[in-house]
Amino acid sequence: MNRKQLKDLEQLQLESEQGDFSLKLNWETLRSRNGVLQNDFLHYEGNQLVGFVGLYDFGSKLEMCGMVHPDFRRRGIFTDLVNEALEAALRREARAIILNAPGPSDSGKEFLKRIPCEFAFSEYQMKWSLTELSDHEDIIIRPSRITDAEIEIQLDIQCFQFLEKEAREYYQRIQYEDTLKTLMIEADGITVGKIRVDHSDGEAWIYGFSIFPEYQGKGIGKKVLSKIVAEQHNLGYDIFLEVEAKNARALGLYENCGFRTMQRQDYYEYKEGNG
Known part of the structure; x- marks a missing residue:
């Protein structure tokens, strides 16, 4: 999208969010966006953007999220945009197509009843509250290097169930995201995991936090999170992260480090031919 479209989208989001929820x-x-694939579907009425659906490629799946201005609902605009986006997603032969709706959004849930899909999981968006954290000198966190490529790919395969082809494509794509920084985690001289931090508008968002299965359950995760949060806090950032609710263990880890839930996003897997 060009600058005008991004500005129009910001305004549409502001006018579309109602009640105690936000769109992801x-x-x-x-x-x-690099424009290679069509990922954004927009509907204008005159000069006003009134509808949007976006596709987001996360390696093993395509996620979909969108909205329509409250004054233009029940006109079939959103249905047309979703169908157009679904056609594009199906052409890519993604393993899974996931539709996203804010947890408290009744209108979103009502719309999804008309789509052949099944509830898959919930995701919690969390913000860090000032909490005393301990430093851990036995854990080293350093910037990723080119020589870490295979480790990053294997972490996505083993921890996030990516197929190898998907993991390699995802690794190549995120190299072009200027605000995203990948950090590698070392314990006892061995690279055991990674964590990604994205900076935007005074906020630091934590993504892709993963530790090889054989090193999980040893307290490394809490030590890493404490170091990252302390570093980002000292740099002046508000700190956020996202975690799937089905991972109760991870949710507890983040809560113990001072994170509190702000929003819940519900995800539904599209079931082609079930409707």
Whole structure:
């Protein structure tokens, strides 16, 4: 999207969000689109953007999120945009197509009843509250290097169930995201995991936090999170992260480090031919 479209989208989001919820539009991704694939579907009435659906490629799956201005609902605009986006997603033969709706959004849930899909999981968006954290000198966190490529790919395969082809494509794509920084985690001289931090508008968002299965359950995760949070806090950032609710263990880890839930996003897997 060009600058005007991004500005129009910001205004549409502002006018569309109602009540105590927010839409997950992945602004860092929207601003770094390279235009190779059609991922954004927009509907204008005159000069006003009134409808939007976006596709987001996360390696093993395509996620979809969108909205329509309250004054233009029940006109079939959103249905047309979703169908157009679904056609594009199906052409890519993604393993899974996931539709996203804010947890408290009744209108979103009502719309999804008309789509052949099944509830898959919930994701919690969390913000860090000032909490005393301990430093851990036995854990080293350093910037990723080119020589870490295979480790990053294997972490996505083993921890996030990416197929190898998907993991390699995802690794190549995120190299072009200017605000995203990948950090590698070392324990006892061995690289055991990674964590990604994205900076935007005075906020630091934590993504892709993964530790090889054989090193999990040893307290490394809490030590890493404490170091990252302390570093980002000292740099003056508000700190956020996202975690799937089905991972109760991870949710507890983040809560113990001072994170509190702000929003819940519900995800539904599209079931082609079930409707």
